[in-house]
Structures are given as C-alpha cells and as structure tokens.
Amino acid sequence: MVQLSIILLLIYVVIAVQCYRSASHKGYPKLFFTLLGLVPYFNLVVWVYLLFLPDLKSNRQLGSLES
Numbered sequence: 001m002v003q004l005s006i007i008l009l010l011i012y013v014v015i016a017v018q019c020y021r022s023a024s025h026k027g028y029p030k031l032f033f034t035l036l037g038l039v040p041y042f043n044l045v046v047w048v049y050l051l052f053l054p055d056l057k058s059n060r061q062l063g064s065l066e067s
Contacts, residue, residue, distance in 0.1 A: 013038075015043045016034050019043070022047070022050040026054075027057040
C-alpha cells in the first residue's frame, strides 16, 4: 500500500512539472497552474487544458508585428 502511495505521489509531481513547463512555455501563470497540477484527480484536466490553450507569447509577438 505504501508503494502505491509513493507511485501516485510521483505521478502527481511529474504532472505538476509538466503543467509548470507548459504554463511557462505558453506564458500563463506558472505558480497557479503548478498548484492546480498538484491537486489529485484534477491534475490531468489541468494538464490537458494547458495543452489546448493558445500560446500567449506568440499572440503578443503577432500583435507587435501588426502595429
């Protein structure tokens, strides 16, 4: 039972790291999405949500090119 708990904890941490990477890459608040990524049973929803959110950094660059 302890091994299962450790494996689940490691999986939650890996998903939180992936949420942090996706948020920092796309320009979203890193701390917010990392904390949401640590919440059990909600972390996969947050991770998939981040995968489909648009990239804010490229939108800023496109906006400066259009001006």
